[in-house]
Amino acid sequence: MIPRTKAICQTPSWQQELAAAITDPAQLWELLDLPREQLPGGLAAHRDFPLRVTHHYLSLIQRGDLQDPLLKQILPVDSECRESPGFLADPVGDLQAHKSPGLLHKYQGRALLMSARSCAINCRYCFRRHYPYSEASLRGDQLDETLEYLGTNPDIEELILSGGDPLVWSDQRLSALVQRLEQLPQLRRLRIHSRLPVALPSRLTARFYQAVEQSRLRTVLVLHVNHPGELAPELVDALKPAGRHGLTLLNQAVLLRGINDQVEILASLSEQLFNAGILPYYLHQLDPVQGAAHFAVPDEQAIELQRQLHRRLPGYLVPRLVREIPGNPGKTPLQGDLQAG
Numbered sequence: 557m558i559p560r561t562k563a564i565c566q567t568p569s570w571q572q573e574l575a576a577a578i579t580d581p582a583q584l585w586e587l588l589d590l591p592r593e594q595l596p597g598g599l600a601a602h603r604d605f606p607l608r609v610t611h612h613y614l615s616l617i618q619r620g621d622l623q624d625p626l627l628k629q630i631l632p633v634d635s636e637c638r639e640s641p642g643f644l645a646d647p648v649g650d651l652q653a654h655k656s657p658g659l660l661h662k663y664q665g666r667a668l669l670m671s672a673r674s675c676a677i678n679c680r681y682c683f684r685r686h687y688p689y690s691e692a693s694l695r696g697d698q699l700d701e702t703l704e705y706l707g708t709n710p711d712i713e714e715l716i717l718s719g720g721d722p723l724v725w726s727d728q729r730l731s732a733l734v735q736r737l738e739q740l741p742q743l744r745r746l747r748i749h750s751r752l753p754v755a756l757p758s759r760l761t762a763r764f765y766q767a768v769e770q771s772r773l774r775t776v777l778v779l780h781v782n783h784p785g786e787l788a789p790e791l792v793d794a795l796k797p798a799g800r801h802g803l804t805l806l807n808q809a810v811l812l813r814g815i816n817d818q819v820e821i822l823a824s825l826s827e828q829l830f831n832a833g834i835l836p837y838y839l840h841q842l843d844p845v846q847g848a849a850h851f852a853v854p855d856e857q858a859i860e861l862q863r864q865l866h867r868r869l870p871g872y873l874v875p876r877l878v879r880e881i882p883g884n885p886g887k888t889p890l891q892g893d894l895q896a897g
């Protein structure tokens with residue numbers, strides 16, 4: 557028998573891994589052996605929206621390959637500094653939808669709570685890249701006001717935790733929030749939108765799964781996987797307990813030029829998601845946020861990709877192709893989705 561001794565080489569906690577994320581462009585260039593002449597443009601983009609990537613996500617990237625589909629999602633590049641007509645600072649009109657601190661109530665039956673302010677990785681195409689998180693997201697002392705609003709709106713049956721990334725919060729803090737939410741009798745479902753497991757599979761702790769299982773709320777985790785390369789073995793393993801603990805797994809992806817805008821990649825993504833127990837939910841057309849124009853895929857091409865996916869895959873593996881239109885009471889399907897469906 558091996559005696560239990562104090563571990564010298566303990567695996568770092570997910571919080572330590574999160575804290576060790578790379579935020580210095582020069583260091584990223586060094587680690588990935590990137591061409592130095594791209595660094596000044598990268599630094600300029602980084603000043604607008606900072607670089608942030610975990611070592612896990614970095615480990616999935618091919619060194620020295622500027623075309624790597626994962627690298628492109630996190631690498632600050634000079635194209636971000638170009639202004640493009642129609643690409644705005646607040647493309648989805650979030651700043652108008654605030655009903656209470658940190659709460660967006662735009663859709664019937666559902667409200668979205670922006671619980672955390674930061675993310676484990678900063679995705680260059682993010683629609684919140686210019687979003688004033690620090691003002692919009694929830695502060696501890698504002699929770700009462702938000703719960704009061706929820707209490708006076710009995711039609712809200714589902715609460716969506718978004719952010720930033722809600723899984724940046726510790727299990728303790730999340731559980732405390734969930735316990736308060738459970739006191740709202742009308743609430744039936746809790747949905748967590750998170751890209752954190754992709755950046756940091758170790759975030760899916762036993763405590764997290766226990767909290768899900770113990771809650772009276774049906775819980776859905778909507779992951780954000782854009783490319784099959786992000787489904788690392790560590791992530792697939794970390795998701796294995798989900799079914800056993802009653803956690804439903806869905807995925808939303810963003811359609812991104814030069815990253816996943818090919819039918820082979822999207823089909824492979826759907827199949828690999830399914831193998832990992834995750835159903836494809838949404839494929840989002842990019843929100844036209846300033847600095848992300850180079851990621852945009854034209855609507856006609858998006859619709860054609862969707863048609864081809866329908867031909868190749870069973871219906872349940874075809875995500876709904878949608879876009880967010882400010883003021884609409886739900887995500888809007890793109891035309892081809894309706895025709896093909």
Ligand SMILES: *Cc1c(COP(=O)(O)O)cnc(C)c1O
Nearest residue numbers: 660662663666667668716886887
């Ligand atoms: C996307 C979104 C939702 C959820 O929409 P579903 O179609 O139910 O996935 C809710 N609130 C806001 C503000 C959203 O942007």
Ligand code: SF4
Nearest residue numbers: 675677678679682751
């Ligand atoms: S994890 Fe989500 S919210 Fe955070 S930067 Fe990426 S896309 Fe934006």
